[in-house]
Amino acid sequence: MSEARLEILNNIRKSLTAGEPKTSQRTSELRARLKYTAPQIQPGFTDDNLTRFCEKHVAVHGTYEFIKLVDIEAAVLKYLQGLDIDPQIHLGAGPCLDQVKWSEGVFTYKKSADKNTRVAVSEAFAAVAETGTLVMCSGSDLLPSHNFLPDDHIVIVDCDRIVRYQEDVWPLLRTGDHFPQRAINLITGPSKTGDIEQTIQYGAHGPRRLHVLIVKD
Amino acid sequence: MxxxxxxxxxxxxxxxxxxxxxxxxxxxxxxxxxxxxxxxxxxxxxxxxxxxxxxxxxxxxxxxxxxxxxxxxxxxxxxxxxxxxxxxxxxxxxxxxxxxxxxxxxxxxxxxxxxxxxxxxxxxxxxxxxxxxxxEKVELKGIDAALDGVCTYHDSCTGLRELLIYEQPRELLKQVKGLRLKELKDSNVCCGFGGLFSLKYSDISTHLVSDKCTEICNSDADMVLGGDLGCLLNIAGRLRRDNKKARVFHIAEVLAGMTDGPAIGDPEESE
Amino acid sequence: MSEISSIQRVEFQDRVRTALNDVNLQRAMAKAKSGFVDKRLEAKSALPEFDQIRDAARDIKDHVLSNLDTYLELYEEKVIENGGHVHWARDAEEACSIIAEICKASGARTVTKGKSMVSEEMYLNPALEAVGMEVVETDLGEYIVQLAGETPSHIIAPAVHKTREQITDLFHEHHSPLGYTDRVTQREALVNEARSVLRERFVSADVGITGANFLVAETGANVIVTNEGNGDLTSSLPKVHIVTAGIEKVIPSLEDLSVLLRVLARSATGQEFSAYTSIYSGPRRPEDGEGPEAYHVVLLDNGRSSMLGGDYQSMLRCIRCGACLNHCPVYGAIGGHAYGWIYPGPMGSVLTPLLNGFDSAVDLPNACTLNGRCKEVCPVHIPLSDLLLKHRTEQHERKLTSATSRWILTAWTWLVRRPRFYQAVMAIPLWTMNRISRGSGRLRWIPFGRGWTDTRDFPVPSRKSFLRQWYSQEKGHE
Missing domain, CATH: 3.40.50 (Rossmann fold)
Structure with missing residues (x-):
């Protein structure tokens, strides 16, 4: 292994002799570039974050509603009722979600989703207005399988966690715990494929529907 | 010095x-x-x-x-x-x-x-x-040419992409009396000429020029114009082989009012 | 040498003819044709900053390439810090044996794969099957292609060449033994059936192998961009996750990632953002409730390090979006398989001779009209058509082109450099062609021009060239 590594790196250096010289100073400059990064060119838009997020989320076939913190359970149950699904949910975690006291009739599972999982309820780490994107991180009680196996994914978004650009997420992640998390999943709409006749079909492998509950008190 | x-x-x-x-x-x-x-x-x-x-x-x-x-x-x-x-x-x-x-x-x-x-x-x-x-350079005004008919325009690739020629021919054609320009679908897609390509890879070239001619026919224009003779020979050659009606001219001929004679690939007048 | 190239020429021309006569292929390509182009244009038009972002994307890639050794070391350092392993492979064979070893050592029997062009480049599937692994592609297009026993014909839409009827037949044949005996024909039903079949595979796989759209040096992460979510299930469910990537995939930081993501989906499918963009760093952590126990990255060189610093370095900027394929008229006519290797279209015609040897694909750089549309749409400004021309120069200098064609070019140059003699000589074919055409304005056959006249008339030249007319009219110019 180390022989191949050496040979490849040497070959790169040989090819780059005309380029920037490799010095320890250069290495620390590049290290610094990684540490002190700043957003580069970003698309301009005038809508406020909430309006933009909702507009973009709908554009990628997502659905949403505004709710109060105390109404999370009711909203989840109403959504499930609408689809005629039993109240059995795989449950994630988060500042909003952790405050919900689930009623007795609701079965919640704090475990990985499997191939038969119908519904997962998660809370987003943050959301991006620019593209209508949900930011999900792995961690304690935060299971990425919830994002990809259920038919229906319900995601709680705290209104205050909707940031303008993707680049606004990175500092939040960096200053949080456990960075870099094993999995950072940026989710923009339900799963889809265009592989048959270049025509979009929803529900390829991941959730067929993505419903967002925006908590706004 | x-x-x-x-x-x-x-x-x-x-x-x-x-x-x-x-x-x-x-x-x-x-x-x-x-x-x-x-x-x-x-x-x-x-x-x-x-x-x-x-x-x-x-x-x-x-x-x-x-x-x-x-x-x-x-x-x-x-x-x-x-x-x-x-x-x-x-x-x-x-x-x-x-x-x-x-x-x-x-x-x-x-x-x-x-x-x-x-x-x-x-x-x-x-x-x-x-x-x-x-x-752009001499800002030619007062072109004294007339042509009663519907024309469409093929944008030859190199002029379009390397020299950014797009609106210049269209603007000049506006000065030709009676000429109505109807845009060609996929006017910016290659006609398949490519110089020696048309001989070396004639099967592909034929496929591309057929697509181009289909769009020309769909446009229902009387004439197709362009700024590169290579492309125009290719297009005219295919249109003539298929006995399609659209006539082919170089834009210079139209602007100079020289469209009374036979179009590219058409029979001579005396015939 | 010229013998090799003449054999290849026949092969290439045969593949082209087969493709042009393949009714299913032509139907599928016609259907796909304008979709990608229109959607990209729409996405580009909706983003006024698109060209500035493109410039920034190019600059990021250039910056990395000119410091590639350092960035790879920084990236490796972080992967190890995250608890992952980095393996370096000089060529395809070495990469395959590394991956086969990891699979064997983990006691694996089944492997799921997310779509990865670099794994196609290293012929990974047959290599794993040779050591007893069952390999299942999970991207729907790639799965269809695997069932058909083919390779992808497009770098982001692997089954673009297949019609719905063909997919129906494939699913019926392969899914019937699994109990799916109804013959489904509708798109939605086909997608659902594949979803259901592949679900079993996802949850039972021992090893998951994905590619990487980017490797982030800042965090030691691999980034994968998909719409289906198959890459995420492949990365998260099995107990081992292996990432395969070319060494050029590394980028500095998450901020750089944001720039590149803004041009990637728009250029590829015309989406603003793909459904799933996932950033994976290492194996599961103590706090994680799930995730792979082991995380391996296999970095493949396979000729890339030699492309640095030379005429073709810009090709290493490629982010595999497929825009050049979607906009190439030749690709649109013949599809991907006719190119003969896994990378088709303009990017493939540049890359294949560089990775497989200049004499391995003499036709590819020539089977191009130099229309420049690929260069126009490339999100990282790779001058693709210029690089194809560079290849032609290289072929000429290495004498990979036929001796006859080189002789003809020299003779012709000799002639055009003697304009008066040229005018006199050219008068002969002009006169002859006019005689033969008898005023019809066209020729249905010309010597050495059958390629043209089999399908097109040749417009008859003038009786007398312009220069001869001009100088006989205006003696004053003499």
């Missing part, structure tokens, strides 16, 4: 009072197959008060060699063109791809020869494609 530069300033002042001289680079296809394109170009340039010269020592810009990767022969041809056109103010070419060769390709051929590199750059700086020259 000082005296030299004073003289050159004096000469420039002198030149500004006399008409600008334009060297017409005819292109080998116009020369051999469709001379009327060159006559039309001369007529348009003269109506823009240019003094047109046609250096005799010209033939081809060298694209067949250049696009075959033959640099050595391309260099020989480039040197000849550079020399022949050294004493005109501008070089005007009725073809986007040949103009691009003079303007953008010649300067890349002389990376190891500074003297020729400079001369190539000088030629490049004064080389213009015909419609771009007429519209």
């Amino acid at each position: 000082r005296i030299g530069s004073v003289i050159s300033i004096l000469m420039k002042t002198h030149q500004s009072n006399s008409p600008i001289t334009v060297g017409l680079f005819v292109t080998c296809l116009a020369d051999l197959i469709r001379p009327q394109v060159a006559f039309a170009a001369v007529s348009l340039l003269e109506s823009a008060q240019c003094e047109v010269r046609v250096p005799r020592g010209q033939s081809c810009c060298g694209q067949p060699a250049l696009n075959s990767g033959d640099r050595a022969n391309s260099i020989e041809i480039a040197k000849q063109v550079i020399t022949e056109f050294s004493d005109v103010d501008y070089v005007v070419v009725p073809s986007g791809s040949c103009a691009d060769t003079l303007k953008n390709k010649y300067p890349t051929l002389f990376s190891k020869d500074m003297r020729w590199a400079r001369r190539a750059q000088k030629l490049a700086d004064k080389t213009w494609e015909l419609t771009k020259f007429l519209f």
